[in-house]
Amino acid sequence: MRGYLAIVQKELKSYFVSPLAYVVIFLFVLITGIFFYLYLSSFIRYAMQVALQAQYYRSMAPKLNINQMVIRYLFGNMSVFALFWLPLITMRSFAEEKKMGTIELLFTSPIKNSQTVLGKFTASLIIFVIMLALTFIYMIFLMVYGNPEIPPILTGYLGLFLIGTVYIAFGLFFSSITENQIIAAVATFGMILLFWVMGWIGNFVGPDTAEILRNLSIIEHFDDFAKGVIDTKHIVYYLSFAFFGVFLTYLSLESNRWRV
Amino acid sequence: MIEVRNLTRYYGSKPAIVDVTFDVEKGEVLGFLGPNAAGKTTTMRIITCYMPATSGTVKVAGFDVFEDSLEVRKRIGYMPENPPLYHDMTVESYLDFVAKIKGVEPRERKKSIDRVVELTNIRDVRKTIIGKLSKGFRQRVGLAQALIHNPEVLILDEPTVGLDPKQIIEVRKLIKDLGQEHTIILSTHILPEVSQTCDRVLIINEGRVVAEDSPENLSERLQSSEKFTIQLDVPPETALPVLEKVEGVNRVIPEKSSGDKFYNYSVETVRKKDLRKEIAKVVVENGWGLYELRPHGMSLEEVFLRLTTKEEEVEAS
Structure with missing residues (x-):
């Protein structure tokens, strides 16, 4: 436990002494903010239009759902931005240790590989949670000036958190098999993208295969969260996917102990 | 441990x-x-x-x-x-x-x-x-x-x-x-x-x-051959024939000496044989002055070189 905490602490420290974490967090929040502004302003324009029309026809203005028209799309966008940014957060975790030779310190210290992997996983996840927490400011704006439903917002964040565990788990894995940070980031991005577009590939194959592909697709499982639905099958999908990635990372480290 | x-x-x-x-x-x-x-x-x-x-x-x-x-x-x-x-x-x-x-x-x-x-x-x-x-x-x-x-x-x-x-x-x-x-x-x-x-x-x-x-x-x-330096007060013409006749001596090489009063010789003997006593005896018997007798231990540096360049003396020892 102590070793695990030491790794978490050390990782977080090194994230925040390098500019990378700041840049990634800042850009994530900025770009999310730009889209938030665009969605919201078009929503307001549309709401005005609807109100005017209602006045013209002397009817009740229909109630527009801000959750459906702004927040849901924003969550969809954030899941894509995370795909771009998280590999940059995880790429250095093991690749740099290998390159600098500090992995030699970790491997010869009385600390289990599971502690190392989970420590690094936790630290990256904390960075991601910080990124998500900062975007919550936008939701607070909506709550102050409107009355969005709270539960779909929370499920949306849950969905983003879960999708983040998958990105991070595979980010760590690819970082653990190379010394090159760029390769780690690109491989992570490529693999996740493949699972992302798997649903689209479904359109070109037979219905049975399509069903399988759609169920494997990362983004198909996210939609329900964005809509405000919690379905255990999606939670199980993400958690087992993330667990698989963490386990592969663990095996990749552990193999150094016996691979000749 | x-x-x-x-x-x-x-x-x-x-x-x-x-x-x-x-x-x-x-x-x-x-x-x-x-x-x-x-x-x-x-x-x-x-x-x-x-x-x-x-x-x-x-x-x-x-x-x-x-x-x-x-x-x-x-x-x-x-x-x-x-x-x-x-x-x-x-x-x-x-x-x-x-x-x-x-x-x-x-x-x-x-x-x-x-x-x-x-x-x-x-x-x-x-x-x-x-x-x-x-x-x-x-x-x-x-x-x-x-x-x-x-x-x-x-x-x-x-x-x-x-x-x-x-x-x-x-x-x-x-x-x-x-x-x-x-x-x-x-x-x-x-x-x-x-x-x-x-x-x-x-x-x-x-x-x-x-x-x-x-x-x-x-x-x-690893001292495969014993080497030592002696300093005498006789020139090589006199000393060499005598020294070389001592049992076990491989060769005697006159070395550059500092003045004209003393002459340095480097004596090489066959392996594992300490001839310092014999040499000293010969010198005294001839009535020469022996001013220095100093063995050359092989430094580790030499040992190292020998070992890693696989000289046969090492293999033999």
Whole structure:
């Protein structure tokens, strides 16, 4: 436990002494903010239009759902931005240790590989949670000036958190098999993208295969969260996917102990 | 303390070390001597649980490096050839992190850091970012890191590389002091270092142990031909015919002498034969003045060269 905490602490420290974490967090929040502004302003324009029309026809203005028209799309966008940014957060975790030779310190210290992997996983996840927490400011704006439903917002964040565990788990894995940070980031991005577009590939194959592909697709499982639905099958999908990635990372480290 | 048995490690089909066997007693300082790529680092990495052996076993304090890796790692302080430093940390936070993952108790941590900082003389750079340190300081932080949990066994891979002469002397002294209570293996290709710091030397070449002994014995054992210098007060014309007739003398070579009063000769004799007594007798019998008689012990440097260049005299001995 102590070793695990030491790794978490050390990782977080090194994230925040390098500019990378700041840049990634800042850009994530900025770009999310730009889209938030665009969605919201078009929503307001549309709401005005609807109100005017209602006045013209002397009817009740229909109630527009801000959750459906702004927040849901924003969550969809954030899941894509995370795909771009998280590999940059995880790429250095093991690749740099290998390159600098500090992995030699970790491997010869009385600390289990599971502690190392989970420590690094936790630290990256904390960075991601910080990124998500900062975007919550936008939701607070909506709550102050409107009355969005709270539960779909929370499920949306849950969905983003879960999708983040998958990105991070595979980010760590690819970082653990190379010394090159760029390769780690690109491989992570490529693999996740493949699972992302798997649903689209479904359109070109037979219905049975399509069903399988759609169920494997990362983004198909996210939609329900964005809509405000919690379905255990999606939670199980993400958690087992993330667990698989963490386990592969663990095996990749552990193999150094016996691979000749 | 450390038992290494028939250790073999292949990289692909190329052997890095073959059938390496040795023991290190508690409190002993063992020097690994060998040219580059001789297998020193590989052996150390196996002992420190960094990589597995292809075959053979290593036991540290009775624990097998493969079966009880964690127990072994608790007892070993390891300084790799390139010190494993996080360049974005300060020396102090780095040592704090290492103390944590080495399992130093929270109460002891501050004390341990103070202790190793004093030992390795890095007080002035405690708050400095490691990336900004010179090579010499980094090397010492690497040493501090290996000492932080006061391990029973210290494994040091070329600990004095990159240091200036003053620091080298300091580090060697430190190793000698540490050798009082720790078991140490250090590798080096600097020969004086071995004779200054080690109780025993293991010479490795091309992955095999080629010699194992104390630095003095090794030097003695390898004196394949005895050589000594004598200084007489007679010129070569008189001295050479007489000296060369002494039983066992290979040849006598006149050397450049400082003045015209004394003449230096270098006398080579056949292997393992000390002829100093006979030579002195002959000189006295002829009524010459003997001003100096000095044996040439072979320096470890020469030993090393012989061993690693496979001269046949070594094979014979």
